[in-house]
Amino acid sequence: MKKNPATQRQHPLEIAVLIVNTHGRPIDMESFSPALLVFNLLLYLLTYVAATDSLTAQDPYLRDGFSLVSSNGNFELGFFSPGLSRDRYLGISFKNRRGPTSVWVANRNTPINDSSGVLVINITTGNLTLYSHDSTTIVWTARLLRKISNGVLQLLDIGNLVLRNRKDENPLNYSWQSFDYPTDTLLPGMKLGWDLKNNINRRLDAWKNPNDPSPGNLSWRMELHEYPESVMWKGSQEYFRHGPWNGMRISSNPLVRSFLYLNFVSDENEVYYQYSVPTLFPEISAMVVINQSNYLLMMYVWSATERQWKIYNLLPRDICDYYALCGPYGYCDIREAPPCKCLEGFKPRSADSWTAGEFSDGCERNKLMNCGDEVGFAQLYELKYPDTKRTWVDKSMDLEECKQKCLSNCSCMAYANTDISGSGSGCALWTGDLIDLKLIPHAGQDLYVKMLASELVKRGEAQKIDRLKPKVKISLAVVVASLGFAILFIGLYIFKKRSNVKDGHEKIEAQDLELPLFDLSLINSATNNFSIDNKLGEGGFGPVYKGTLTNGQDIAVKRLSRCSGQGMNEFKNEVILIAKLQHRNLVKLLGCCIQGEEKMLVYEYMPNKSLDFFIFDRTQRQLLDWSQRYHIICGIARGLMYLHQDSRLRIIHRDLKASNILLDMNMNPKISDFGLAKTCGGDQTEGRTIKVVGTYGYMAPEYAFDGRFSIKSDAFSYGILLLEIISGKRSRSFCHLNDQNVIAYAWRLWKEGNPEELIDDAIRETCIISEVLRCINISLLCVQQNPNDRPTMSLVVMMLGCEIPLSQPKLPGFFIKNEAISRKISSSKDKSSSTNELTITLPDPRRR
Template identity: 50%
Template sequence: MLIIAIIFPFHFQTVFSAVDGIRPSQSISDGKTLVSKEAMFEFGFFSLGNSKSRYVGIWYKNIPITIVWVANRCKPINNSSGLLTINSTGNLVLLYQNKSVAWSTSASKQAKKPLVELLDSGNLVLRDEEDKNSENYLWQSFDYPCDTLIAGMKIGRDLRTGRNLRLSAWKNWDDPCPGDFTYGLEFDQKLNTYPEFYLRKGNAKCYRSGPWNGIRFSGGVEQRPNPYFSFESVYSDDEVYYGFNLKNKSLISILAVNQTTSLRQRLTWIKADQAWKPYSNSPRDDCDKYRHCGANANCDMKENPICECLKGFKPTSPETWSLMDWSKGCVRNKPMSSLEKGKDGFIKFPGLKVPDTTHSWVNKSMNTKECRAKCLSSSSCMAYTNTDIRGQGSGCALWFGDLIDIRQFPQGGQDLFIRMPSSELGKVGDNMRVVIVVSVIGGFSGMLLLGFCFCRRGSEGKTARNIETICQHGGQEEDLELPLFNLSSIIVATENFSPYNKLGEGGFGPVYRGKLEDGQEIAVKRLSINSAQGVYELKNEVKLIAKLQHRNLVKLLGCCIQGEEKLLVYEYMPNKSLDFFIFDQKQGKLFEWSKRLQIICGIARGLLYLHQDSRLRVIHRDLKASNVLLDNDMNPKISDFGLARIFGGDQTEEQTNRVIGTYGYMAPEYAFDGLFSVKSDVFSFGILVLEIVSGKKSRGFHHQNHGVTLIGHAWKLHKEGNSIEMFDKHLREADNNVEQVLRCIHVGLLCVQQSPVDRPNMSSVVVMLGSESELPQPKPPGYFVEMDLAKGGHSSTNPESSSMNDMSISLLDAR
């Protein structure tokens, strides 16, 4: 359970809050409010931060300050003299002290008996009280969305009036005037394209939802049928819009656009925690960034690298592509001009967010067969899909020109049929058949043999027999040789697991020092019978470490499974683990800066190898000081891969039902919902950097008893321009490289930013640590303040203020 308390300064003075509507004879002065009948929402004057400027808006009545709508977004009242009243034309107006108009409604016609009401839906409406139909609104705030979409609202386009309803972020936390981030539905009415959501910064596209497919937007995996929300999308001759409703009326959820985090977020109010909990973010990862892989390429977070040309295509610029600059995208192996009528065909690419529909053509009544024929009839048609994934056979979309912004989903997604000349059909078809055969064979073999290590009597330590372990990855079979140790040799080496040889104990179990007959020193990890981690974690560690070879990763020498004993044998690290040095007062004084910097850079290189340069994309998930071992020369080696995953998941698509990790190191998105990615490891690395620099533990750090976390302390000092105070006091007065220290703190803060989208990749981190280039300014971090978990916290949609930004965490499974 994650508790967030993020408060921005907000003040209003309420003299009374007893009415839900006003008539021409009434007015609302500053200090008075309207409250909806069931006290769901409140409407009145408020200020932001320490400003005296007054705004008029709507907020939740019983939830700590969450603004959902602002009337005078760019025209604040400079004092408390503002007045809301109904004028002679029947419109609600906001007046300055001199009676000039700051803001007003624009009723479709003049009411005989105007009435302004605040509904329990959060909609402020103007209607004619004499109209028997109380839902005939002459004006409503729902038609003028700001940065927040609430249940019952809609965003889209009224094709009769041309009105475009979209969300626009605030400029900043103190200014609700529209910023340059917008979120709305877009489509080409002339080409009859399907609507898609776009998050834009100015005119530039940042994120695309994928087109509507009959059930959801193809890139919106969070919109799959669920017990909480129902989604509504209307595409008619009069209007195109999207909205959501709540199946449980006691549930409160909003969708907001955030200028600071550059995200579209869905937040759900958790009453028990008195906090807003993120349900989904967009963009979620690098594959969600618009055109991240360029044209005619597929982005897949499970792969390394994540960008790959579609089959039948090749990099436009092989040189830049090899440097992981994918912006130029891919081109066909054979140009479209090589298509031969009657001989070309299509290759099916399943499970995709289909391409940007800007250059597409749509027919809602065509079936799949007709759609295919239509594409074949045009020499410039690149691809087609059935736009209704419910299997009803209706709906056709055709693409012309490059295929832009495709991503792969592990489940769900749509089938895309890409046109190929006959010469390419044979090549791609053969390859696909090979993949299928190898996958089946490899998967069956893997079930039988994956990760098992057998102990054989008579074999001795280092010269033990090898076992052939078959692992299937990416449609290929690999033979991995791993030395085996028999139990008797391990017992002799560790003196029967003597307490005197015990090096420590983790979530897996105790670790013992030992010496083999040939004199080689080893470390033996012994699975505890009562450990929450078991054979699966042991197999996972064997499988991963056997494939990974890097100077900053601990080396696995072998394994043994015999009876109840399950053992892993590693190279011995004489200098124990990192936490032994940095958190110990005596050892910390001797741990000079040059060694600390060497360790920071070594951990960064090890993570870079795991995330990018190894044969597998590995997410460690439990990076912490005690899992970094030090060799004779104090070189760091990342250890303990029991919780690691080969899968390159993101905050919404790779999820674990059981969050296991270590307090103080978990990234917020992992703690929220078990969502992890390479950026989760980046967050943990940032914590490690701050710990190494300061000599302080992240967990349990309470600066001056004010509850500020280590991250919060670093952030405050950074904002004050006094980051050097973070440096370990034992080394602060020594002759150290201050610029290096400050740079490491700055990089650490970049790594612990709240949003995973903002955190750098490890490749960027390594470059930043080794260069003198200017660094970007970090955004507010996660876990700013540690709160009393029993008391809970509260939240708003604003992630930070100048004074407070509280967040703490409580998890069931911690190590």
């Protein structure tokens, strides 16, 4: 039984009377029999101890200060105040676990402003009601499916709060259950979807913020189309669509091994998804939380060894998950740059928009198709099924019957099996435009798109290219011939490779870069012939210019300096890496220009310059309040998490700093400068180099001294950047008393118990102190001396987005500047720029 500290100031008899007073009314102490009081108090305590997980007709009250605990001790029902709020809410939470523990809130829209809350079971009707102010104000009431007598309210071991008739022979015959009314969390066994019989829509709605559990504008719910699917909504706009169930998995899911079971049910009574943890893993807990702070659906798994929640999965995963990114008849391929392509037989509806990187207008047919034209179907592979709003479904049809049905309907644009298991079965027809297509290599489904017969003839063998899978029998003669061609090709390649080496550097062939190519004359015109007035800055790569294309789009052009030997290698490195990256917090590469000796990269232009332009300038820092700084902090963390965990290649940036964080017109942060980045394959998370490159003041000690780089060395640089954003002080040139750098200063203040002194004066009066202190804690965790102690960026994202308890940081990796170190470390030119400035280090080989 959990006591409320507020009651400790009351007279013991008053406390006892408060407990046994079943009417919630004041009792005259003089007229109350002490013997009766003691008897009732003992009876109450015996009843409570015997059933700490339940309320019954004999004990129908739960007051603020007391709680119910599930028999396995995992869940607790009681009153709480979230975050910094003083309001009181009745909710279910994980007991004795650090992290995002609240899983359900009863009165999320109607808080109680004091500790007068009491939950009551009506003995006669079985109604479940939450009162405040001495049982005079109804705050919340349960919607019962049926009236019951002799009711019992029980908190089950799975976290479900249920109300049932104690004498009912069916223990699952609930009159009401919290699992039917989720808030922001989906637990194993809960259902996301519809109870059609009782008209209950089980959906998730994010908390408005960590201090307010009322619904925000981010929700996740099941859409009851002919072909049902779950959709995340951002207000009234579709944000992310999971795709329909295909008989084996959700249409958008990649083929990944998971310890969780996913179940889908669709019948006349219910339509829902449900996940569960196999009985083989009783020690594993999981939950799915929809988060308003970062607009993500986050799956957590409890780590028993680390005693904390770990992020298992995030949705949306990448830019291709955003709803209808490529418009009608366009599909998204995260491996390509730009990611949007038109289906074969289609072209961009607005060529200018696509050139400018705006794809929402989508695609249109090369030739208009009318009813009565001779048509056929192009079989496309590995796709997430289109939006199912306008679908017709018949689960009894086979694929050939489905094809004929589509042929007979002029409005039908595509068809597919509803169940891909075995040889496939069922029929789904799409009428109207095909929207929100995504390529899912090795895991997507076959989709048959209606096309003019003349277009199909043109396609011919092209159907066998790229994402279209041919089934070809290869004869021995073909194998021999292929080997001969392969040997010839390798010989030519080696010859070409050798001939392409000039002055110690390889030439770059434009066709090898897999990027849109800009003509040199277009770049000359856009930059006014590289006018000095258009110059934005200069790094080791070369100068950077602002340009304006003929369609009015502003661009930033990095021009490789002809005298830059190191720049050539970094040019190639940046092209190879960033051409394959697509994330809202990474700078966007639009294309390149390679003509003669000219080699240039064309990026989106960032009108708000770089982060260092704001935080290190006395005037400009006033324009960057705490909410904007926190937004930038979270965005950088998400971008790094993508590089380390979610991109096709694991990428370690190695030069993360304020001047490499660019800000778009909405002050969204974009990580730039991938010239020094390194890739790791598979599960590799670290590497070693004899060339230590980067920027002094941001490098982790193990990288600076031993050349060991890893995702944890990037985390170290992020911690430094976090301290700079909070303090407004530059790490490299910092000096305060005996503190030689910003880490030492922050660590001293932390140990002295005065971390708030680190806060920039420009935000000190208006910031949320608890939020800033949390960020300081995270930054010190990131800069710990031992790389193994530092958090991963996925954990940093979780710590920023959720009110989980944080551990105390250990000794940080102090960076002492001296001549010996300076000779070993190649510091880059750290210049502010208003564009995608590439800051390059000229490395000296390390002698061991």
